[in-house]
Amino acid sequence: MPAILLAGPTAEPLTLAEAKTYLRVDHEAEDGLIAALVTAARATVEALTRRVLIDQSWRIVRDAWPASGLIAVPVNPLKAITAARVIDADGGETALPLGAFTTDTARLPGLIRVARGTVPEPGRPLAGIALDITAGHGASADHVPSPLIEAVRVVLAHFYEHRDVAGPGAAFPARLDALVAPFRVTRL
Template sequence: MPAILLAGPAAEPITLAEAKTYLRVDHDAEDALIASLITAARATVEALTRRALIDQNWRIVRDAWPASGLIPVPVNPLREILAVHVVDAGGAEVAVPADAFTADTARLPGLIRVGRGGVPAPGRALAGIAIDIVAGHGASADHVPSPLVEAVRVVLAHFYEHRDVPGPGAAFPARLDALVAPFRVTRL
């Protein structure tokens, strides 16, 4: 079940100014580099934990409705369902009423419960269902757990210090695992 990023986060977990202070950089010559490393560090922490740190819009694509009526969400934490569409036999997208679904945001990974009645079957055998969701801890860094923000700083510093070192000689510091381990989302 693929997930497609529709809109990334509106902000990063740390600002450029915070990053420069953490890295002890007092000039502007590397601002573009540091900004790109912040994004790479966030993406790395998200990959390690299977969590979106700051709210992002994703599309989950499915071939058919599950017999169990439960769809595990591949991007977490699930915050809300934005829209659901099925592709009919003619290839047109048909909106499915939002009240036919329930977002179970209390568990990780999140689950989408599909209502038993009134949900049309897709008219296309492959990728006939599209579910648009919001996943993340909130709209700003204020909602991201502080150990995950610190993990972004650790990865950022690692990337900055080892930008010219190829290969396995540039392994992440051991404390990174301690920071992200309690936040890893297991796969179903």
């Protein structure tokens, strides 16, 4: 079940000023590089934990409704389902009422329950269902758990210090695993 990013976060978990302070950089010559490294560090922590830090919009694409009626969300933490559609054989989309879905946002991975019998079957065999969701800890870094913010700092510093290493590069510091381990979302 693929997940497609529709809209990334409106902010990063670290501002440029916070990143420069952490890296002890007091000039503007590398501002573009540092901003890019903050984004890369956030994405790395998101990949390591299988959760997004700052709110983002995603589309979950499915071929058919599950027999159990339960869809485990691949992007976490789930906040809300914002739109649902089935696609017919000609590519036309039919919007579904959001009342046909119940979300369990307390669980990781989040679950969406489909009220079977109230939603039509898709008209095409592949990618016939599209569910748009919002996932993340909040609209700003204020809502992200502090160990995950620290993990972004650790990855940022690692990327900054090893930016000219060829090949696979140096291993991440051991403390990174300790920071992200409690926040990893397991796959079902």
